[in-house]
Amino acid sequence: MIKNMNTHQTRGPLDHSIRDQVVEAATEHFGHFGYEKTTVSDLAKAIGFSKAYIYKFFDSKQAIGEVICKNRLGMVMDIVNAAIADAPTASEKLRRLFKSITEASGDLFFHDRKIYDIAAVASRDQWPSATAYEQRLHQLIQQIILEGRQTGEFERKTPLDEAAHAIFLVMKPYISPVQLQYNLETASSAAVLLSALILRSMAP
Known part of the structure; x- marks a missing residue:
């Protein structure tokens, strides 16, 4: 059974370049520290975006x-x-x-x-x-x-x-x-x- 199919979607403006930038930075950050040990706040601080700004594009860490x-x-x-x-x-x-x-x-x-x-x-x-x-x-x-x-x-x-x-x-x-x-x-x-x-x- 598919769980949470509709609960983790991207949202906010369709600015693919910014979304791609977040994903690229998250990949690097998760790759260094691990997914489960990283919070959205950690990610925001590491890539220079505010937590609120990241939430314009992704509604959760899981969405990223x-x-x-x-x-x-x-x-x-x-x-x-x-x-x-x-x-x-x-x-x-x-x-x-x-x-x-x-x-x-x-x-x-x-x-x-x-x-x-x-x-x-x-x-x-x-x-x-x-x-x-x-x-x-x-x-x-x-x-x-x-x-x-x-x-x-x-x-x-x-x-x-x-x-x-x-x-x-x-x-x-x-x-x-x-x-x-x-x-x-x-x-x-x-x-x-x-x-x-x-x-x-x-x-x-």
Whole structure:
């Protein structure tokens, strides 16, 4: 269930340059001190804006974090889409999906550990950005399954939504910001072994 979908929206004048400036400064500040340890007052002082001025553009710290999280998760999906774009088969798309998303998640979340805090909070508290990311991934998995069924690579007996959700659950320990930190050592081998297991289970 999506929580707080309409409670953390940007507001105030549509001055994108100022909003972008706030987001850029917040990314740097959160990256240095961490998301949960930073208040809007801390942020305002650090970037030279008044707290009231920041609230003209964002109604809360979470609203700022949402933008940063959405940007980061968007980067992951861009990497995944590029990786699978020229895959010759649905099976290869699934392999590349698992491999690219585990690598991209690890790179983006753990090479900048403080920014990872935002993604972890977003996942834990089911922010709209995190929920939308999971929905996009579900849709991509479904598309790959459909393609594989159309080409005869995958079986057709299992309901589509059931198959897609099962694959998502297998992948989740290696893509969820909360869980991936405990699975980094096995992520690379898991991407190969688990995708192979999934493909064998879907063979016609």
